Amino acid sequence: MRKIHAVISGISGYVPSHVMTNEEISRMVDTSDEWIMTRIGIKERRILKKEEGSGVSYMAIKAIEDLIKKINFDPKEVEAVIFATSTPDYIMPNVAAMTAYKAGMTNAFCFDLSAACSGFIYALEVANAYIVSGKYKKVMVLAGDVLSVITNYTDRNTCPIFGDGCGAALLEATEEEIGIMDSIMRTDGNSLPHLHMIGGGSVNPASFETVEKNQHTIWQDGKVVFKHAVSSMSDTCMELMERNGLTREDVKWVAPHQANLRIIDAVANRMGVSPDKVMINIEKYGNTSAGTIPICLWDYESQLNKGDNIILTAFGAGFTWGATYLKWGYDPK
Ligand code: UT7
Numbered sequence: 001m002r003k004i005h006a007v008i009s010g011i012s013g014y015v016p017s018h019v020m021t022n023e024e025i026s027r028m029v030d031t032s033d034e035w036i037m038t039r040i041g042i043k044e045r046r047i048l049k050k051e052e053g054s055g056v057s058y059m060a061i062k063a064i065e066d067l068i069k070k071i072n073f074d075p076k077e078v079e080a081v082i083f084a085t086s087t088p089d090y091i092m093p094n095v096a097a098m099t100a101y102k103a104g105m106t107n108a109f110c111f112d113l114s115a116a117c118s119g120f121i122y123a124l125e126v127a128n129a130y131i132v133s134g135k136y137k138k139v140m141v142l143a144g145d146v147l148s149v150i151t152n153y154t155d156r157n158t159c160p161i162f163g164d165g166c167g168a169a170l171l172e173a174t175e176e177e178i179g180i181m182d183s184i185m186r187t188d189g190n191s192l193p194h195l196h197m198i199g200g201g202s203v204n205p206a207s208f209e210t211v212e213k214n215q216h217t218i219w220q221d222g223k224v225v226f227k228h229a230v231s232s233m234s235d236t237c238m239e240l241m242e243r244n245g246l247t248r249e250d251v252k253w254v255a256p257h258q259a260n261l262r263i264i265d266a267v268a269n270r271m272g273v274s275p276d277k278v279m280i281n282i283e284k285y286g287n288t289s290a291g292t293i294p295i296c297l298w299d300y301e302s303q304l305n306k307g308d309n310i311i312l313t314a315f316g317a318g319f320t321w322g323a324t325y326l327k328w329g330y331d332p333k
Contacts, residue, residue: 002171005132005175005177006128006132006174006180007176007179007180007329008179009170011067012063013063013291014062014165015163015297016047016049016052016059016164017045019044020044021044022160027224029160031228036160036214039260039262040160040261040282041260041264041271042161042282045285046163047163048148053064056088059166060103060166061099063168064103064144068103077101077137079109079137080130081097081100081109081139081142082139082142083112083120083142084119085114085119085143085289086150088091088255096329100264105301116290116316117289118127118257118290118320119289120141120314121183121312122322124141125185125322128183136173140155141171143166143291144295147162147289148162148164150218152219154214155219158217158222159222161259161287162286162289163285165291165292165295166295168294169297178327181326182325183240183325184240184322186232188228189318193221195218195219195316196226197215198212200215228319229257232319233323234270236321237254239272240324240325246309248272252308253278254273254278254313255293255296256313257314258280258281258288260287261283264278274329279296279299305331306330307328308328310328311323311325
């Protein structure tokens with residue numbers, strides 16, 4: 001019997017219509033377009049306004065509807081839905097369940113996965129294991145966030161960075177030599193002081209005090225996170241390349257988490273991969289957490305060919321990080 005692989009058979013995404021420019025951010029905090037462009041590389045980000053829709057499920061459903069149009073699959077055939085997000089619609093029930101119901105994936109079992117910015121690659125890891133086990137043939141991976149609801153718009157260290165967006169990837173079983181080939185996933189659970197949102201959980205349930213102390217928004221020690229992100233992502237990418245015998249020439253694309261253009265450049269530089277092979281769209285969408293990688297794949301889809309070697313890599317709160325090596329599954333349609 002030939003080996004089963006899990007391949008991305010379709011990718012889509014959604015970003016809200018409201019564009020928040022650096023000028024708008026500069027009216028809220030003491031910053032400038034020049035600082036944000038040179039230190040982070042973001043020109044604008046998308047924000048989900050109540051008038052358009054609410055909840056990460058709104059964006060996920062838009063992305064799934066587009067995916068159904070593009071690759072014409074029957075949502076009833078999807079057997080599992082994994083939603084990687086830090087901003088589910090509600091704490092309970094899980095947002096994967098509600099999204100699946102609204103999108104007609106009514107035969108799937110559904111759950112959320114919490115791995116912050118590494119959510120997409122962690123979810124791919126899980127979906128891949130389900131598929132190669134032989135038990136499941138079609139798994140939907142959704143990944144995205146409405147970071148604007150947990151962003152402190154009085155903190156100039158964080159508010160220019162974040163935006164809203166969501167991706168959708170359908171994974172299917174194949175016996176062809178395409179799809180997910182290998183991966184390395186890592187976690188360091190000793191990082192709470194450096195990157196967190198500590199309000200609203202079981203230690204600090206929502207109260208007047210947690211709201212007053214701004215504990216329902218993201219806080220980070222940017223420099224520490226920056227350093228860990230560069231070394232962790234580049235180390236796992238290089239380890240993955242080495243153990244799969246991939247030279248820098250063999251790598252057709254790198255799809256890195258979009259947190260800071262300087263982080264992306266440093267990772268590509270350490271990997272020795274030329275800048276034209278690196279997917280970058282941080283300038284228009286900022287950091288959408290779990291959404292950045294699928295939104296990149298969606299943006300670059302028309303340039304991807306069947307068999308292209310692609311390395312995905314992410315780093316986020318936890319700390320969580322890792323790298324996934326896949327061979328792209330189809331030519332541009
Ligand atoms: O996706 C999950 C993980 N998150 C990340 O990967 C983010 C990692 N960290 C970063 O991207 C960067 O550390 C930041 C973008 C957050 C900050 O950039 P930085 O180059 O590390 O700046 P810094 O924190 O060292 O601050 C340098 C200076 C400071 O002023 P002083 O103390 O030198 O006078 C800051 O107060 O820049 C100041 N500063 C700003 N100035 C204008 C910080 N934020 C701003 C701002 N506008 N928005």
